[in-house]
Amino acid sequence: MIEHTLTVAGATVDARHWIGGERVASAETFTDVSPIDGCAIGEIARGTPAEAAAAVAAAKAAFPAWAATPRAERARILHAVADGVEKRLEELAIVETTDNGALLRSHRHGVMPRVAHNFRFFADWLLKLEHEDFDTRGHTNHVSWDPAGPSVLITPWNAPLMLATWKVAPALAAGNTVVLKPAEWSPLTASLLADIAAEAGLPAGVLNVVQGYGSEIGDALTSHPDVRRISFTGSVPTARRIAASAAAHLTPLSLELGGKSPLLVFADADLDLAVDLAVEQYDNAGQVCLAATRFLVEEPVAEEFTRRFVEKAGQLTQGDPRDEGTDIGPSIHPRQLEKIDGFVRRALDAGARAVVGGHRKDGHYYAPTLLTDVAQDSEIVQEEVFGPVLTLQTFTTEDEAVRLANDTRFGLAATLATGDRERAERVTARLVAGTVWVNCFFVRDLQAPFGGSRQSGVGREGGSWSFDFYCDLKNTVTAPNGWSQDHG
Template sequence: MNAINVIEPATGQVLETLEQTTEAELDLVIARAAKAQNQWSTESPQRRAQTLLALADAIERHCEELAHLEARNVGMPISDARGAVSGAATTFRYYSASPERLLGQTIPVDGGIDMTFREPIGVVGLITPWNYPLTIASWKIAPALAAGNAVVLKPSEMTPLTSLRLAELAAEVGLPDGLLNVVIGPGSSLGRKLVDHPSIGKIAFTGSTSVGKEIARRAADTVKRVTLELGGKSAALVFADADLDAAAEGLVGAVFGNSGQDCCARSRVFVQRSALDAFLTKVHDVVTSIAVGDPLLESTQMGPLISAGQVERVASFVDDASVFVRGSIPSGAGYWYPPTVLYPIQDDAPAAREEIFGPVVSILPFDSEDEAVARANNTVYGLAGSIWTSDAARSLRVARSMEAGALAVNSYTSVRVSTPFGGFKQSGIGRELGPDALDAYTEVKNVYFDTSIR
């Protein structure tokens, strides 16, 4: 077998060595999952709910363990990692109530009555990225299991450790053997095999738009259901009447959180020209005060990037751009890149147009509301966005005009477990979270009863 070295980004050293799953082993995993799913789908809704609730409790009990594992494997600051673990527990707790909410309809029709049922798809393949491994795994696993499916999860080979530990906790609380499976290997081989496999009924993928397009093409051969949460180049619109302090301070999380390795990062900030100078001053103070360093220190606000290759990629966007201000980074080992603000910059510059996936933000002045909306929408992406204003009518008007799936007014947040999350245009297909995700892991079965016979 080929071994995979899992690297700790803050040190550049090997954190753990894992064996890859072979394609032959994947076939066996999927067969075992299909057998487990047949049994799981016949369990009562109450039994499925109790098991998911027990897993939520187990995640909470192991919060520190999981948070340290995530911080070391991803480079995420420990305080953020604790939040990610807590969020995963909340997700499983939310969907623990879902098995009893899988309701159908009764529909009166000529000559009889019609009933609908929501049935599980079967075995689903989940492919998750390296930036928020436990968080995004929970978004997919919890509704999939709640709906009665079995899961084959392929996390990124760069950050698989919390996914593996989650599967162990699931077994400890009584999830049936074979129902939640974690396989390890690169997307170019193992992920492709998972997408192509005829016994996989659905693929849910989070990652780049380019890979999502390839998955959609390959899934079409077996008419697999797909949910694709893809890239973004999200915009924030800051109007002159906004709370400029809050809008600037919020950039710590909105752009530099997880070192900018976030598909929802508000990496284009459009600022009304009359407020531009004041906003830039505030941003300068925010960026130069960001604490970049060891993810395990409580004071750290931003950690390293995931790899040396990611550092090179981010730098390539900044090399030819005008840097307004950048923060500081530690010296020595690790994959560090400073929080960076680009200004002045044109809308068509690569750094303002392409997804960088690093701690870089472009500041772009505008004059009118219509201009700001048009420029914000001038992108192939449509994942998230923010509107900063004290004018309630404007906030609603702009929100309805922006082409994005997850918008926030006077906030940079994008995700709540009870609400749908996903994008417009090339930012994806389908929705994660909320009741929409539960529906996406089911098929609707229609049954007609002829009542005319006496």
């Protein structure tokens, strides 16, 4: 007999889909495994195209009423969702740590508070969203943001709830209804979000959650003629399949596809700061799309930078992410661990040198790694590893630094360490990246546009850019003095 509810670290999680305001089971399940110890958490409903179609139908049925709901009421409900997140913050934190292996202290103090903030931010932004009317030869132009319709949101496993709500919150604020498909390696907090949203008063069908494998239900979601928007965070190959699937109905896409971002360290940088920024790239066991995994260090300071980095990295504690003293947890899944190890082994075989790590540890853990003696055209420099694996190269001139930084097919982010303001301005102007951090890292404001260049993605979200994507923008042009009657 299939158990529909799971007990996860003392919390109760429903393992079924959430469709049209009701829990829906599937005939088959898949096993959710904790990366902390490799033990099974439980069986999760394994969606089929039938459940995917039912979720889209529920979203379509709920759309007219939700789209017509006044902005202030939509904002009120989103704030109520944020209240629910804050009320259940500890539960969400421990469930997500169990599910994806990220640090519990980060979930408690950073990630889950940010989930609540995502809802509050877009609720508030909705209420001030406007464009000043403008005149064209006496005619009045009025710009409005019309809800687009059912939106399919496909989210990754590395920060499941936060990255899901970066999409869910603006889509709902815009007046769209949502079908959320969480990653199969970390589905649990999406199910809890459905409960929280229902308790907050979100009408049935406005948010639907369908679990399962993308290979089995992805096309049923992304090729559906009633879907009006698709937002995806994940790999380039999957994005290509989604784009091909969406092409039949020209469904607009927003794609955030990871990267191979550089950290440029110039000789005039504060080396202590640069090393702190470098070690920070091991955050979440390297499972961060924005991570600056390629260190480009000016030759005069490369030796000292490396020495300080090795010393500081050696102070990190890797282990159980539920322990307050842990700095690096596990990789999420045996397949991901095997992928990481394969990258490193091939790099070492090609002549790279591991000055830190370079090997697997017990369980789902991979040692924090820094590789030197790597060629610019090598796989380890060009391809996203998505694990705690960094490379170090040197440069001699500013032009060379920029050339190396831009010499991949990605363009998501870049980080720059320098003590020269004019150099920072020159270099950042030349970097191909959606976000550039100067003497800092991972400062992320929802007012700012977020997305990547080249194969790091298509489009931007955040602030008004999110509403531009999730809405159909309309310009209404009204002639002067054309009224047969005026109701005053």
